[in-house]
Each structure stands twice: as C-alpha cells, then as structure tokens.
Amino acid sequence: MSGVPGDALDPQVWPAGAEVGEDGAVRIAGVDLRSLAAEHGTPAYVLDEADFRRRARAWRTAFEEAFAAIGAGVDVYYAGKAFLSVAVARWAHEEGLRIDTATGGELAVALRAGVPGEDIGLHGNNKSDAEIDRALAAGVGRIVLDSLVEVDRVAEAAARAGVRAPVMVRVTTGVHAGGHEYISTAHEDQKFGLSVAGGQALEALRAVLARPELELLGIHSHIGSQILDPSGFEVAARRILELRSALARETGVLVSEVDLGGGYGVAYVPGEVALDPVETARAAARAVGDECARLGDAVPRISIEPGRAVVGPTTVTLYTVGTVKPVTVDGAPTGDARDARDARDDGASAEPFVRTYVSVDGGMSDNLRPALYGARYSARVVSRRGAATTVRSRVVGKHCESGDVVVHDVELPSDVRAGDLLAVPVTGAYGRSMASNYNHVPRPPVVAVRDGAARVVVRRETEDDLLALDLG
Numbered sequence: 001m002s003g004v005p006g007d008a009l010d011p012q013v014w015p016a017g018a019e020v021g022e023d024g025a026v027r028i029a030g031v032d033l034r035s036l037a038a039e040h041g042t043p044a045y046v047l048d049e050a051d052f053r054r055r056a057r058a059w060r061t062a063f064e065e066a067f068a069a070i071g072a073g074v075d076v077y078y079a080g081k082a083f084l085s086v087a088v089a090r091w092a093h094e095e096g097l098r099i100d101t102a103t104g105g106e107l108a109v110a111l112r113a114g115v116p117g118e119d120i121g122l123h124g125n126n127k128s129d130a131e132i133d134r135a136l137a138a139g140v141g142r143i144v145l146d147s148l149v150e151v152d153r154v155a156e157a158a159a160r161a162g163v164r165a166p167v168m169v170r171v172t173t174g175v176h177a178g179g180h181e182y183i184s185t186a187h188e189d190q191k192f193g194l195s196v197a198g199g200q201a202l203e204a205l206r207a208v209l210a211r212p213e214l215e216l217l218g219i220h221s222h223i224g225s226q227i228l229d230p231s232g233f234e235v236a237a238r239r240i241l242e243l244r245s246a247l248a249r250e251t252g253v254l255v256s257e258v259d260l261g262g263g264y265g266v267a268y269v270p271g272e273v274a275l276d277p278v279e280t281a282r283a284a285a286r287a288v289g290d291e292c293a294r295l296g297d298a299v300p301r302i303s304i305e306p307g308r309a310v311v312g313p314t315t316v317t318l319y320t321v322g323t324v325k326p327v328t329v330d331g332a333p334t335g336d337a338r339d340a341r342d343a344r345d346d347g348a349s350a351e352p353f354v355r356t357y358v359s360v361d362g363g364m365s366d367n368l369r370p371a372l373y374g375a376r377y378s379a380r381v382v383s384r385r386g387a388a389t390t391v392r393s394r395v396v397g398k399h400c401e402s403g404d405v406v407v408h409d410v411e412l413p414s415d416v417r418a419g420d421l422l423a424v425p426v427t428g429a430y431g432r433s434m435a436s437n438y439n440h441v442p443r444p445p446v447v448a449v450r451d452g453a454a455r456v457v458v459r460r461e462t463e464d465d466l467l468a469l470d471l472g
C-alpha cells in the first residue's frame, strides 16, 4: 500500500536522497534510476552513500551523547552481517564506527577495507580454529565468546600466538524480542550465548578470569533483530548489570564493558515507524544509569552493534518488470497459517478478487526475507508516472518456487507493464548479504549513489563466475 498521498515518497522507507521528478521518475542522490538501470542493468541494489553515513553518525552520536550524560563512554560497532563490502566498511569506519564481524569472511572484508584490527570484533557460535587464529593475528579488539568450550579454545589459541586475547562473554538474558522467531536471540532455547538464569554465564565469566591468556573486557547481550519496542533492551541491560555485579561480589572484578547488541528495528512498509536513535539511546542510558546506581557500581563503557538500522533503509532493489498476470483469487482461506494471514490482510473477505501478479527479474535469490520470515515490503514504479488508478498486486520473482514473493501485497498503477522499473525500498540489510545463486541466477551488483554519480561497489556476478566454480 502506498500510504502516502499523491506522488510523495514515505521518508520512513525511502533513502534520504530519494525524490520524485516532474515526470514521476525517481532519483536517488541525484541519480535517475532509469539511467542507472540502463548503465548497470537490473536487478541492482542502489545504495545511498550519504544516507548510510548519516545513519551511522546518528546512531553513534545518539548513544555517545546519551551515555555521556551518565559518564559512560560508547563504542558503536556496525554489524557487518547486515551488509558488508570494502566500501561500506570504510564508510562506517570513517564515520567513527567499529566493525562487528561474525565469520572469517566478514573479518577479511573489514581488514581489506583497512580497518585496524583493534576496531574489529569477532562473533560466532561456532568459530573455527582458523577464524580464532586469524582474529588474534589481526589483533582484533575483542572476541565474543559464545560457549564454555570456547573459553579454553580461545585461551589456547592465544597461548599459541603468544598474545593475551581480549574477550567478552555473550549471555542470554531470557528477554524475547524481535520481528520473528528466527531472529529473536536471547530466549533460552536457541544456539547463541550462555544462560544467565541457568548459571552458565557466570560459570563462563569465572572460567575466563581463571585463564591468564584472556583479558575479560565485559559482558555481551544481543536480544534479537527488527525490534520496534525498546523496552526489551532496558530489561536485558538490567539483567546484565546484575550479573556484572554478582561477578564483582564474588571475584572482586567489576568488568569494564557491556555490549547491548544490535537489533534496532526499521520501518519496512509505509505506516511503520522505526526506532528513533535518540529516544532509544536515552532510554538505554536511563536504564543503565539507574541500575548501576541501585547496585552501587560504576557505569561500564557501553557498546552497541546496529546493522539493519544503519544500512537497511539506505538501499532499494531496482527490478525490471516482465510478465504481468491478473489472477482471480478465491478469497476463502485454505487453512494454512499464511493463507489465514493473507485472508486477514485481504480484509477477511471471502469474495473472489483479482490479484495482479507482477514478475520481476530477481526474487528470493536477492531478497530471501519474505520467504524466510514472511517479511513485508512495498514497491513503486520508478521509471514513469503510472496511471492514477491502482490494482492490487503481488510482486514475484523468477524462481521455481511459488513462495518466491518479493512484495506480498501492494497497490501498483493499473497500467503497470513489462519494461517498467520497479523499486523495492529497505533492502539494504540482509538483502545482498543473504543472496543466493538459486536457479543459477548471478547475484546483483551494489551500486552506490552520491552527489549525482553512481559507482559499483560490488559488481554483478556473471555466468562465468558461476561456471568457474563448476569443474565439470
């Protein structure tokens, strides 16, 4: 649904540099998407560099200012899993952020970007020896331990390397938050972290203190992703601070840092409202300040790891429309959960209606989120002004799956047709980073736009790239 009167672009979901021209076509950072498509082809991810930098700065300064008020320093790590490339790692670092990596591959990108090891963190619930060794060789600022066995594994790797490894312990606070079960990470029954309630978190912290090869920086908690209600962060912060206090009472060591993780939600469709960095930071600082005062502890240095909130809304995926097919839909739900939800969204009407299936030249290979999480997006024709009347549409990809849906339900101009350019906003996070080659579709490029110019920062894959892996 457009949700915005007339031609306007909803600023919650479009990159800051997006605007509609006289002819109805959309430009981002002064670059006409028609010329970008002509030069670079579709599908393509189009990333507004200034918007990325602005968002990175907004999260950093919001947290720095809010925590300065309670006397705490702040480090903001950009969570590279959302989208990492050499250019983006450089921009984030230039804007004063560090880089959070989750694998050796992400670490390699950050290092290639010239980010100093001390400004990089390494996560992972199943780090390989090679990843641990590489992180230590790079002198990373911290390795976040995710299990009891990792305490010994990282200590032994540090001994081999002849270094003292700076570590944090990732804990689960029992706070359940996030946009989908698959992306909620602090409840107990999942693979990440060590349970506070079950005692394993405290056990791991003691184990770290017993290993001279490890320097215990602090405690880490990440409660989930696409969180739109900030209260979970406050509850988690209080639980971590209680754990920190308990460790101090027992061992005399009051750890100096606490990481509150990422997960700050964005608006995906018009009408949704993203978490505001300033309000979120102030609420977190209040919770940390109050809890430390109650416990009688000094405030720790705070870190956060936003990914989606920095990169998600900076990017649109640009597609070319192919087949347009009206399908008469029997409004009655079939009984499965998704159909029941569709029926609700469809106004629970049992009346048959026509849905226009608009096929584009990408799909679940460039955006897995609708298929994986039932994620919602919007779409707009960006190459011209469409008819004033609209048709109820579903944007689908070109893959051999009926679940290959890009936008579940959207009003598009009734004259939408083959050759139109269609843009889907808010695809910067977990779009390219979770893209696949399903059906041997080469992954799209990432084209950065800035000051009227477009620059490819990740090139399009080619069939030759794919065939180069096939040894016959």
Ligand SMILES: Cc1ncc(COP(=O)(O)O)c(C=O)c1O
Residues within 6 Å of the ligand: 079, 081, 082, 100, 123, 185, 222, 224, 225, 226, 261, 262, 263, 264, 305, 306, 307, 308, 309, 429
């Ligand atoms: C440990 C950790 N930090 C940071 C993030 C970034 O999350 P988001 O992109 O939702 O901010 C994630 C992913 O959810 C994560 O697992």
Ligand SMILES: N[C@@H](CCCC[NH3+])C(=O)O
Residues within 6 Å of the ligand: 081, 183, 185, 225, 226, 369, 429, 430, 434
């Ligand atoms: N990939 C997920 C988020 C996972 C976050 C990583 N812990 C998404 O697209 O929403």
